Amino acid sequence: MVNELSQIDHLFKELIALLSAESQVDPYNVQFLKYVEERRSLVKQTDGNQAKEAIRGINRYSDEFAFSDAHAKKIKDIIDSLYDLVNC
Amino acid sequence: MKKKSVSLLLLWLLLSVSFISCTDHDVEPQAWLNNLETLLGQGTKSTVEGWIDAGLDDEKTKEAFDKSGDKAALFNSLKTAISIYDQRVYIEDWDHIPGIEKGNYVANGLKSGVSNASWANPDLDLSASDAANFADAKADELSAGTKIYRVTGGNPAGGYWTAQIPASVGDVIGGTAVRPAWNNFSKFYVYEVPAGQTLKVWRGTTAAQQIADGVINPFLPGKAEQIFIPFVVRDATFKTLVKEIPLPW
Structure with missing residues (x-):
């Protein structure tokens, strides 16, 4: 459980770092960055279905954004990994 | 002459009542906006009025601010909302968000990912x-x-x-x-x-x-x-x- 939380937090940090970089390139991405940061706090405070719904929301909302070729696949992979961790 | 005087009197009475009604109507609904301006600063009232002019329900907006424990946060959420539909979520104006369903949400999505064997990828x-x-x-x-x-x-x-x-x-x-x-x-x-x-x-x-x-x-x-x-x-x-x-x- 502790290991899982640690993995989740690590993935969030990675995701936020990538989104910060993407926001520098395209300020439109800032709103998604903020959304992810808020859900990171939410996921830390909750578990089970609420955490799953929060990350499901991150994934669905990410579809509204176009990321650079350098980061797009990685961003998607991280979100998928986050969901897999809470989808137990 | 008497008839004319009575008509004028009636007209005066009618106008007086209308004026009082108008001023009463203006003062009471404005109070919450004035209070919000005092709390959140200059420009708040005109901003909220702009949202209402653009279609946000005034009663629901007032209600949302009345019951909000953090009016500044609510104001900021409404200000940064991406559409009027998004604003309506913040003030819980469900009746004016098309497509929603009343009732309790129950997750019904697939529980795991899906592969297609014939694609083999x-x-x-x-x-x-x-x-x-x-x-x-x-x-x-x-x-x-x-x-x-x-x-x-x-x-x-x-x-x-x-x-x-x-x-x-x-x-x-x-x-x-x-x-x-x-x-x-x-x-x-x-x-x-x-x-x-x-x-x-x-x-x-x-x-x-x-x-x-x-x-x-x-x-x-x-x-x-x-x-x-x-x-x-x-x-x-x-x-x-x-x-x-x-x-x-």
Whole structure:
């Protein structure tokens, strides 16, 4: 459980770092960055279905954004990994 | 002469009552806006009035601020909202958000990802996070000439599309379970599968979705058919073939 939380937090940090970089390139991405940061706090405070719904929301909302070729696949992979961790 | 005097008196009385009614009507509803201006600073009142002029329900807005424990945060949320539908979520004006369903949200998405054996390519799998947005899903290959559609305020070449043209914003919000916080529904795109090609997609019924974090009632019912195009399919060529067209409403 502790290991899982640690993995989740690590993935969030990675995701936020990538989104910060993407926001520098395209300020439109800032709103998604903020959304992810808020859900990171939410996921830390909750578990089970609420955490799953929060990350499901991150994934669905990410579809509204176009990321650079350098980061797009990685961003998607991280979100998928986050969901897999809470989808137990 | 007497008749004329009586008529004038009646007219004066009528105008007086109208004036008093007007001033009474103006003073009472303005009080909450004046109080908000005092609390949150100059410009607050005119900003809120602007939102109401643009279609936000004044009673619901007042109610939301009255019961809010953090009026500054609510004001900021309304200010940064991406559309009037998004604002209506913040003030819980459910009656004016098309497509939503009253009742308790129950998650009905797929519990795990899906593979298609005949494609034999894990990059084409429907991941668990995307499978959760489907109540059911099957692999499909769209034939040449097939058109698919997408309503968005952002990325034209995202993964989620529909085979049918949505008739209204309600079809998008409710039918394809898209939260107003995610999409301002401002643009419409079409993609047509080129001649001699097929497009590998996942196709199925949209799963239900919460309208906002922590809100169980109402919810977004889904139930419309949707299409998901795997990331690897949406390459540079795909993106060049996505065309903007007028919104269907």
